[in-house]
Amino acid sequence: MAQIRVTINGKPYTLAASPDTPLLWVLRDTLNLTGTKYSCGMGLCGACTVHVEGEAVRSCIVPISALADKKITTIEGLSPDGSHPLQRAWLAQSVSQCGYCQPGQIMTAAALLAKNAHPTDTDIDAAMAGTLCRCGTYQRIRRAIHDAADKGGAK
């Protein structure tokens, strides 16, 4: 059993779980931060995307042993009140259908905008192609990313 110290959404935690436990399961089952989702468990779909030191990371394949002293942001911490430009744009563009993949979509898009304030469609394709949506909301996701970028959305 490891004791790994991390910061999640600005708060300090000591994660006590076996060191090979993927961050995803500690978030969901130990810390009750269920906004980060399980879908494939193999890093293929992006539903589990969080930020580690500002980088988009697939938490289902990152063991907590790799996270000592790291700053982690989950969807719950992206903004205190849903005010991140992407969250606003997601609502303005009525992106979600079932909504299950959307935390992962938003976290991936947020990491994109933090690096590239005005992504082209090609940039968006490259950044988002690995984040899957079974309901098929892709065209609205794209529109929402442009919308957030247009409104100065790199936060």
Add this chain to the structure above:
Amino acid sequence: MSAKSNVTRRKFLSTLAIGGSGFIVSFYLPGKVTPSRLLQALPDENPLTLTTASATHLASEGFKPNAYLEIDPQGIVTVQVFRSEMGQGVETALPMILAEELEADWSKIRIVQAPASRDYGDQATGGSVSISGAYSTLRMAGAAARETLIAAAAQTWGVAKDSCYAKNGAVFHSSGKQLSYGELVATASKRPLAEPRLKDAKDFHIIGTRIAQLDGPNFVNGSAIYGLDVRVQGMLYAAVARCPVFGGTVTSFDATKAKASEGVRDVVKIDSGVAVVADSTWNAFKGRDLLEVKWDEGTFAVESSTTIHQKFADLISKEKTKLQPVTGRGVEATYEVPYLAHATMEPMNAVADLRADKFQVWAPTQDRQNAQITAYLAADSKHPVDLHVPLIGGGFGRRMVVDYVEEAVQIAKAVGAPVQVVFSRADDIQHDYYRAASLHYLRADLDAQGKPTAWVHLIASHGVDSSYDLLEGANSLPYKLGSMNVVPLAAQLPVPVGYWRAVYNTQNAFANESFIDQLAAASGQDPYKYRMEIVSDPTMKRVLELAATKAGWGTSLPAGWGRGIACHSTWNATPVAQVAEVSVEPDGKVRVHRVVCAVDCGLAINPDMIEAQMEGGIVFGLSAALKGEITIEQGRVQQSNLSDYAILRMDEAPSVEVYIVPGDGSPTGIGEMPVPPIAPAVANAVFAATGKRIRQLPLRAQAVGMD
């Protein structure tokens, strides 16, 4: 309940059970009890009836005129959403209908998922009938409540009811007096229910607008609770080892290593396999990896996609010998499609807590009534069960089956603690209730103008409920085809099949619309013009024309590109036509650039949601056309994750334009309707680009390669 509301309820029950399209949502595998039959068999005193909506009414002084809504003294309108929300928008659209007639202030609407209850008729959410089935009843329910509130205001003011009207959550008098609904609930709840007076459609100001999903903010901040997110104090997590071969059973198992694995609390045998129960999902999965099970794989272990294909081919060969010979020019073709998995983003799961006198089950399910009965029977057939339906991370028909409920209850019973059963992605793909594979033989007799005078369609597959399922979308087409001979040929196979968005409309539309296209080509005619000449249904004609016009049918495209058209009315409820523009690389790689979709759904309750369903359903159908395939080898599914059962990615998705035919009257269905036409539209576009006819899905580059 008054006699009047009983009449309303009876009528409502019949409306919901049949649905606007005439499609009866029937229940699945032979041998499983269907809830409608069971509900009739249970006496009224049965504990199940305790979980009716009436049991949840506000303790305080609210106005609760019916099972759908209650208004509190603050004017908050709580709407019981009696159908499952899985992204199709019912939890917003059904309240829109109610709120319209109620004249509610939309900002005061709150929603809760209704319990499983006879008050709502059949709550199984499938067949794209939630809105069409409930439209009239919700209008009456809202209108009766509104008229009662108006009468309550008139009573309060001592004025004639005719001098009052309701608007946006308040009642007004011609003199300028007003009372909010909240202020009227006490009086209204003591009054008899008024006659519903329905609004004129021209006065609608909620129905027909692009209101946003009520749960929208929760989807983007991580607070939305799906089945997999449910957490109960003391809850354990279970992963079930199920026989990889369909129909196989457990002979014996050795749990020694599993039980020694970190966090594992117990290992128990249940009907569907062996459950490893642990203190976390991860530990349950890890423990299951160490479980040693000896399976009796059973007779299906020798079967494969190849042997299944052969069974289908044999059925068709035999039936072909019974056909009358062609009288004129004949065209024939064979089409084939594979098993498909649902691959919802949220894998199957359920939570069962059997500790209190009333058992609690949380299941992201499309069929809460069957889930409740299944839980009741799986537990002890004594304790009442409260069945809660959280948000659902994709349904598409998979969650009409309640296997996860039965498993959760059996495990919870065995270990004496609340349990969440979690399907891993591999479990979810390998223990699905698949869209059935099928093989189609089509033959048409053509007259001198190339128009069909006889149509034969032999369909080999296996049915969800019966062989008649195979006829869905095959035996009633919007074309003049002359004599029709459509024959379902159902094999007996233990591969579990179930409802997959649009069900047999998907296989049949691919076969039909590819073949119609083939007839056009055989007659040297443009496929759009050909359809316009043989179409017999004016509503289908209209969407064909709309889609083709908006797509610029007939205008030029770059070299290597093609346009294809297809149309289908799923459940004969909603005509949809789609035009796909594709490009084909020399190596055969197909790229779909643009899809133009025309839909006639009668009255559009929420145009934004209709567009979203069309856009999303097209992407869903494209995954099947271009990528999705479940193959079977040695009796087991070969695929195990989204790597080998791939779905469409953003960089592969076309731009989709949706045109809704303006309509009044009543709303028809939407959820499944965009799926069937897209595969044939794309296949027909590939033909236009390359001259190669696609007869098998998923589209393979080798079939298309233009070397």
